[in-house]
Amino acid sequence: MIDFSEWRLGWSWPVLLVVIAVMAICLRLCILTWIRSGRKKSIAWLEALRFIIVGLILFTLANPERIELIERDSEPEILLLADASGSMNTRDVKDSNGTIITRSDWVKSSFAQPWRTELEKTAIVSELPFSSASGSEATDLSLPLKEGLDRVSNLKAALYFTDGDLNTGPSPLSLAGRCRTAGVPTYVVRVGKDKPLPDLVLEDFTAPSFALLDERLTISYRISNAFPERIETTLELMGNDEQVAIKPIIIQGGEEVSGTMSWLPTMKGDMRLRAVVKEHTGESILENNTRKLETRIESKVLKALIVDSFPRWEYRFLRNALERDPRVDMNCILLHPGMNPGNGRGYLREFPGSPEELAPYDVVFIGDIGLEEGELSEDDCEALANLVRLQASGVIFLPGRRGRQTSLAESPLGDLIPVTFDPTKPRGVGTSNSSAITLTKKGRNHWLTTLRGAGEPDVRFWERLPGFHWSAAALKSRPGSEVLAVHSIFRNEWGRMPVLAIRYVGAGKTLYLGSDSAWRWRRGVEDKYHYRFWSQIARWMAHGRHLSEGDGMKVIHSPERPKTGENVYLRCIVLDKDGFPLKDGPVESMIEHPGGENERIFYEPAPEGEGVFLATFRTRQSGPIKIRTEVTKADRFLETNLQAESNGLERLGRPARTGDLRELARLTGGKYGLAENLESIVQAIAALPAPGPLERIHRLRTDLYWGLFLCALLAIYWTGRKFAGMI
Structure with missing residues (x-):
């Protein structure tokens, strides 16, 4: 560097020699131009200006800097x-x-x-x-x-x-x-x-924020092992300080395991849950073996609707099972194509003709019916699809031997069906010998298949259930669906044929059961499996609709237990004063965060239908969150309690x-x-x-006025050339 006191140039000596050579060439060209012009005085002035401009540009490219020293006025x-x-x-x-x-x-x-x-x-x-x-x-x-x-x-x-x-x-x-x-x-x-310290750590422990009475409460866990050797331990689940479940756990050295446990609550009210990993000899930190949560168990009367064509055996036993359930209000429609609809206690004469009439139902069973006159219409299918997507209800598809459900694939319900039907076999497939339902890996761990309320310790009882001879022909599951069970015999190019599958659609869920012989599970044991299976599914379907509800208003939040810093999506379903879906807002909520900060959010109408409004907010820290939602136009108010969990980034023993x-x-x-x-x-x-002292550097090449000065010189030079008649 060449340092000139307060000014310095960014030239090295080789670069300086190149600059001198360029200036010499420029001077030579200027003199030749002046001589060719007949030694005119005006041209001499222009060429002198050109030589100066070239010199100034090269000087600017040398990055001259003026150093300003600022004395510090405070102590270090x-x-x-x-x-x-x-x-x-x-x-x-x-x-x-x-x-x-x-x-x-x-x-x-x-x-x-x-x-x-x-x-x-x-x-x-x-x-x-x-x-x-x-x-x-x-x-x-x-x-x-x-x-x-x-x-x-x-x-x-x-x-x-x-x-x-x-x-x-x-x-x-x-x-x-x-x-x-x-x-x-x-x-x-x-x-x-x-x-890491030698330790067993219960890294994660989550459970739904609430559950319906007779609905299985499923908790998920994640346990890490910082010991170098393999450890055998147990995970104990306590409810209100009483043991409700226990599970053996085996973890390899330096690894993690995760899984789920389920339990069937028998009493309603607030529930304190505590998960405890059994202490292992040599553990460094015992505090991280335990985690606590709070949930609530509520008794709700669910609204169920069964829609079918003819009174097949599956329809009869399903209807009787739901009718005997004291916490299910069941209606049914037996369409009888070509005849009058069925009638009797709990029967409807026709399918609910408007979204308002369909909205109260938590779960709808769709039997062997399709898109045809005397059965379902396009409007009926659209209303059912919106019931699932917007209002968090559930639809269960139970195809039959008439093969009518294949016509629903081209209706608004098509995207809700968890599987893709085989169009070449609309009436399904059958076997002379009975076939069995084979659980997938996902199905063996899903609480829908663990009917422990029926007294079974594990899922092996599925191997003992009576088999079936007929099933709908499904090619494969749709993307995003979860297959819980497959056919024990039939397979195709996509693998084994799905028999039991679930799918999350919008705010709700759908389920597909490809056999119409679940009623055979009653053989010798009556309601032990059949009733428990359908009762459990109905409550699983209705779970999201009852997270927070009041008079004419529901607020559904997802996820149920958000982590710190995670987005929470709110879906508010509102009826106006006359009991019809509210057409427009305003709908707003006041969010009270755990730290005491308040945040006001405003909902936007859902584009898919009336009466549904959407909003979102981000959690700030762990702890209880209060959501006060108000709709002044409909005179509705609802308070929702939400628990934000720690994101688990900070862990002891790391x-x-x-x-x-x-x-x-x-x-x-x-x-x-x-x-x-x-x-x-x-x-x-x-x-x-x-x-x-602090140095403040002023670079000439970044100075606005210096740039304008060079532009002005160039403008004068080129204008002078025009006046002098030069090209």
Whole structure:
């Protein structure tokens, strides 16, 4: 670099020689042009101007800079960046007495030691605890350093005390360039061991926010094993401090397992759930073996509708089972093509003719009927599809031997059917010997197939159920559907033929059962399996519709238990004062977050139909959330309680990390070390000179007025050439 006091040029000597050569060539061309013009004075002035412009442009390309020195008007400051996230509560650090303490306690005790006084002799020492913008449930390592660079005008150094568990925000390396420019070295003290503690951890434990009485309550779990060897343990589920389920767990060393447990509540009301992993000898942390949740069990009367053509055996036993269920209000329609519809107790003379009449039904069973005069119409299919998508109801497809359901594939219900029918076999397929339902891997773990309310300890009872001779011909499942069971005999190019499949559509669900012989499960055991199966499915279908409801109004939230920082989608179903779907709003909710902050959101009408409004918001931190929804036009009000769960980013027992912080220290001229290296790091900081004056660089090539000046000279030159008659 060539330094001219306050100004400096970015030229090296080879480049300078090239510039001199270019200027010499330019001078030669200018002289030749002047001579060819007859040595006119005007041309001499123009060529002189051209020579000057070329020189100024080359001078600009040399990137001249004017250095402005700004004296600092405050004392130097050293920032102690103390990690206050949840992982710092891991107990794996020895203090001076050899006692094992938590990482955060070691940091607190370190701040009280004499080394801090040594640093205070040359600078102001400030503490800055940090975690993340969302609280102690995550760690953002770039957040405190950025805040320090923004806030402190005379920052001498930054010293991290952290386990390095970065799990949100940008990498701290993104600030390395800014630290180097400001002359701020970054030092790092890694707190904690770099290997996981031997431990069993219940990483995750979730359950629905509510369940209907006689509906199986399914909890999901995830357990990790930090021991090097294989561990056999148990997971115990407690409800209101009583054991309700227990499951053996086998985990390989250094791995995780996940799964589900289900339980059939017998009483309504609030329920405190607690999952406990049995203690294993040698565990380091026992607190993470237990997790707690709260849910509620409610008794609701469900509305069910059965629609079929003829009173086949499956229809008769299904109707009788639902009619005997005290918590199901059942209606049925027997269309009898070519004859008068069936009549009697609970019978309807015709299919509900409007969306308003269909809306009260939680679950609709579609039997062996299709799209035809005297059966279902296009409008009926459209109303059923909207009932599922918009109002979170369920539809169950039960095809029969007439093969009428294949015609529904081209109707608005087509996308709701979980399988694709074989058009070449509309009447299905049969076998002379009975066939069995074979559960898939998904089906063996799905609570719809675990009828433990019937006294069965596992799903092996499916192998003992009476078989069937007929089933609908399905080619394959639709994308997005889940196949729970397949035919034991029939297969095609897509694999085994689906017999039991489910599908999530919009806010609701659909189910397909390809056999009409579930009634045969009653042989010798009466209602033990048949009733429990359909009762369980009806409650599973209706679950979403009863998350939060009031007079003429429902609010359905998804997911039921959102994580911190996750979007929550709200679906509000509203009737006007006359009991018809509300055509327009306004519909609004006041969200009360766990930290006390309030947020007002406004709903937009769902494009698919009237009476349904959609909104969304983002959870900010874990804890209870209150949603107060108001529709002034319909004089409706509803309060919904929601529990936001921790996102699980901060976990005890995890090893301390190095990674980005070690590289940050190297790039900024700092130092990286372990807890036992604290003294040497402090000495390095104490030896730092006081920060010099700040430099502000003014580059000529970025100056607007200089650019305008060069443009003006070029304009004068080219205008002069025109007046002089030059091309």
